[in-house]
Amino acid sequence: MPEFRTNYYNPFFKSDHLTEKDKYIFADDTPEYRFTIIGAGMIGQEHIRVTMLEGRAVIHGIYDSNAGSMENTKEMFHREFPGRNLVLYETLDAACMDPEVDGFIICTPNYTHLEVVKEAVKSGKHIMLEKPMATTLEDALELKQTAEDYQAVFQIGLQYRYKAIYREAVHEVLERRSIGDVKTISIMEHRVPFLDKVDQWNKFSEYSGGTLVEKCCHYFDLMNLFAGSRPVQVYAVGDMDVNFRDFHYEGRDSDIIDDAFVTVKYENGMKAHFNLCMFAPMFYEEITLCGDQGRLKAYENEDFLPLERPSTHLEVLSGESGTARVGAPCYPSVIQESGHNGATYYEHKYFIDNINGDTQSTATAEEGFWSIVTGEAAERSIKTGEVIQIKEMLDGN
Ligand SMILES: NC(=O)c1ccc[n+]([C@@H]2O[C@H](COP(=O)([O-])OP(=O)(O)OC[C@H]3O[C@@H](n4cnc5c(N)ncnc54)[C@H](O)[C@@H]3O)[C@@H](O)[C@H]2O)c1
Incomplete structure (x- = not known):
């Protein structure tokens, strides 16, 4: 056996x-x-x-x-x-x-x-x-x-890199190279407002780092991962348009944005875009990668409706370059439902594998750092209205 x-x-x-x-x-x-x-x-x-x-x-x-x-x-x-x-x-x-x-x-x-x-x-x-x-x-x-x-x-x-859609996207794009050389990355997150927290720390940039650091570091990590490169320039617009505009807690007003468009240029020429809306009645995230041999799109959707439909989707369209596929990647339900669509389960599995010396690809502090650099640059760009040059920002710190 x-x-x-x-x-x-x-x-x-x-x-x-x-x-x-x-x-x-x-x-x-x-x-x-x-x-x-x-x-x-x-x-x-x-x-x-x-x-x-x-x-x-x-x-x-x-x-x-x-x-x-x-x-x-x-x-x-x-x-x-x-x-x-x-x-x-x-x-x-x-x-x-x-x-x-x-x-x-x-x-x-x-x-x-x-x-x-x-x-x-x-x-x-x-x-x-x-x-x-x-x-x-x-x-x-x-x-x-x-x-x-x-x-x-x-x-x-x-x-998040262990969510089934991103896992499969990594496999198709970085390992199988199904869409050839990637040129553009587009990520979208549309969701409900930030949830309540103990002492409401996530309503204040001072405690959270700001929306684009706190929440969106996940997506900048994915962006950096697919780009396989470091960001050089970031431009963003965003606002506190809908949520928490009248939120006061212990004498302070909330100061976190709830929508943004962020554009990132990478050292290797890759271009990326992130679209955030935090006043949508759903949890929806989507990635689209365009390469010289095809296009991959994947999404995860939970919209609280009683419709029977897959909550995930992934498609690879290759034109005449190869086979296309359309599917709904997922894990066994007990794993999928255990938190963040199974991603937390695999994070734990690999943590223990790493402890056992069976080294797995898990997020390093270096990757954590660059996800914050991208998010912080976007926050600064929104505040100043300027294109943020990453080297200048890091030298300034
Ligand atoms: N990886 C993910 O998908 C994910 C999801 C949610 C939250 N997070 C992160 O996890 C962290 C906690 O988020 P949460 O949603 O559980 O918040 P939470 O407010 O629900 O819980 C935080 C807890 O930490 C406690 N705490 C505060 N300061 C402390 C200290 N100095 N020592 C010990 N305990 C302290 C609070 O009392 C509270 O119970 C944050 O960094 C958040 O960004 C990650």
Whole structure:
């Protein structure tokens, strides 16, 4: 019989009727690793569920500076994973220095990432740090340098590249070269407004880095990945047109944009465009890549309608250069539905593979840094109305 991870089958079937003695395919793997969640909010809970689903690690403990988040996530954990122990740390230092723990998943708000990482790296343990790495270029650079000198795994939470549509697009465009040499990239994100957060940090650029850093670093990461090059020039227009115009929180007005058009020119001549609207009644994202031998378009759509239709689409049209294909890439539903259309699951799988020395292509701090550079340049272009030269912007910092 070929070797396989027994846990792989567990999510797909119910096996509650069996005693442990009769479980072979359904036997639980003994988890190899213990992780602690730092910042037990919305994505922290997704990381807990996905860690437990993937199965090679367990969640050992949580730390959050907010008592409400600690309580809420503790309840969620015991409700969803009855009988499991969960350590509740009282300080960041205690969480970071627990010798029982193998790694941290850092899910605190963007503006806290640097200070949390500074503490976490003292442990030498593996780290998955949520995107965006930081809110400023200075912090992003410091984090990049910290990560490059770090001996254990240091992975950035830019997991969109593992969504099925982008995974297939990478395969078609970069590996199979189905559309030849890519010349233009166009990405669109149309979605509902930013959701509520603990202390509403995402309504303020100071805490989030601004919309084009906070949210759109995912798309700039994809853009940079497909371009295979670095941005040299960025021009953007954008506004706070609809959302949060009357939002006040603890005496402050929100200052985040909700729509934008961003144009990026790359060192290798590639041209890219990003179109954002955050007042659309859906979660829709689309990528179109045009090459000298064809065109690829892919999208993901969730529009809350009761229509039975695929939520993903990918087409490769090659003209007379080759075969065309049209499909709906997806993962098994249990993975697809576990968070960010399965992307978080594969982020975890590769985090553990990386820890095991089975090195996978995961977002590096260098890539995290360049996603922020692109987003920050776009934010600056909107503010100044000027074309931002990336070299000048970086030299100025
Ligand atoms: N990769 C993705 O797709 C994705 C999705 C959502 C959020 N995120 C990122 O994850 C991070 C958290 O986002 P969220 O949506 O879970 O926010 P959230 O507000 O729901 O949760 C953040 C938690 O961090 C806690 N916190 C704040 N400062 C802290 C500190 N210094 N130490 C410990 N805990 C602290 C808060 O009390 C809160 O419970 C952000 O960086 C965000 O950009 C990534």
